[in-house]
Amino acid sequence: MGTTLPGSVTVRAPGKINVFFRVGALQDDGYHDVASLYQAVSLYEEVTAVAADDFSVRFTGPIDSGALPVDDSNxxxxxxxxxxxxxxxxxxxALTILKRVPIAGGMGGGSADAAATLLACDELWGTGLGRxxxxxxxxRLGADVPFALEGGTAVGTGRGDELSPALAKGTFHWVLALSDGGLSTPVVYRALDQHRDDHAGDLGPQPDLVKVDTAVLQAVRIGDAESLAEAMHNDLQAAALRLAPDLTRLLELGESRGALAGIVSGSGPTVAFLxxxxxxxxxxxxxxxxxxxxxxxxxxxxxxxxILDAG
Structure with a gap:
């Protein structure tokens, strides 16, 4: 080949907000069919990869990453x-990750790290797979990783990993309100399933297959924040609010003080105000x-x- 491989590669990848999230009935395998509209936002993780004999990862940046694993579970x-x-x-x-996306906040920071790592190592090692x-x-790494690789706006279906790009124009402005405690995604899902079981008489059966509402797709297609504010929805929100009641007050505060709408992002506890x-x-x-x-x-x-830098 004759090309010289870079000594280090730095890649940045975005966090995301789920502006719409619908959860189907609990399946026999313990999973749910989901339909979501992802929007990549300007909070970036940066991964610098340097060739080494072994595999290692360390964290830097403004976010307290002391609790994050640095072994093979990362x-x-x-x-x-x-x-x-x-x-x-x-x-x-040897990976160095500059963290800016809140941890356990439902914003896909870990998935952004994985996507950035794939792109950085592919370049560093000359493995040539490309995007x-x-x-x-x-x-194979997780439902949000392909989206962090692709970015933009996309519809995720199935387990959330079957992606199709959505037409979008304009720029949406978000204020992300952070909570000190994290919420565990499996715990939030269990709370949702429990609520649906407890209220099956009122709620009726949940559909096995779900889809993203047309109103949401239309709002991002025309780039209209007010339409998007009306169409945003998250099935996990009620469960997250029951587990973390403070989030209800936070939503009310934001919506009473100028936000077009607020939504719990993914399984929370980050609240995204449009x-x-x-x-x-x-x-x-x-x-x-x-x-x-x-x-x-x-x-x-x-x-x-x-790729930000390869040299």
Whole structure:
């Protein structure tokens, strides 16, 4: 080949908001069919990969990552090992992850790490799969990993990993209100299933297959924040609010102080407030700050994993 491989590669990949999330009936295998509309937002994880004999990962950045695993249970480590296995690459990699996406916040930070790692190692090792070749590996790592690779706006169906891009224009402005405690995704799902069982008489049977509402797709297609605010929905929200009642007060605060709408992102506990523009985002952020709530602003949609530096 004759090409010189880079000594290090840095890739950034975005976190995401689920602006719509519908959950079908509990299946016999313990999974649910889901339908979601993902939007990649301008909160990025950055992964720097350096060639090494073995595999390692460490974290830096503004987010407290002390509780994150740095062994083979870490999704980025699994991504690097999977690529090495699939391509027969014999070396390892030292990964440094600059974290900016809240941890256990339903925003797909770990999935962004895995997507960025796949792209970085593919470039670092010269394994040459490219984005399209990496997508099947991404899907094996988790439902949100292919989306972090692709970015933009997309509909996820099945287990959430069958992606199709959605037409989108314009820019949406978000204020992300962070909670100190995390919520466990399996626990939130169990609470949803329990609620549905307890209220089966009122709720009726849940459909096995679910889809994204047309109103949501239409709102992102025309880039209209007010339409999107009306159409946003998350089936997991009620369960998350029961497990973390403070989130209800947080939603009410944001919606009473200028947000077009608020939604629990994924299984929570991050609350995403949709606002009209950057000025409104700044105003809401200062309201939340005075109430003792940490928050970030972000815009979407943004592209998926991208190489920032290879040298």
């Amino acid at each position: 999704l980025a480590m699994r991504a690097a090992r999977l690529l090495a296995e699939e391509t027969g690459h014999r070396g390892g990699v 399209n070749g990496l997508l099947p590996l991404a899907a 606002v009209g523009d950057a000025q409104e985002a700044a105003e809401l952020r200062s309201v939340l700050g005075r109430a003792g709530v940490r928050s970030l602003t972000a815009t979407g949609p943004v592209p998926g994993a991208r």
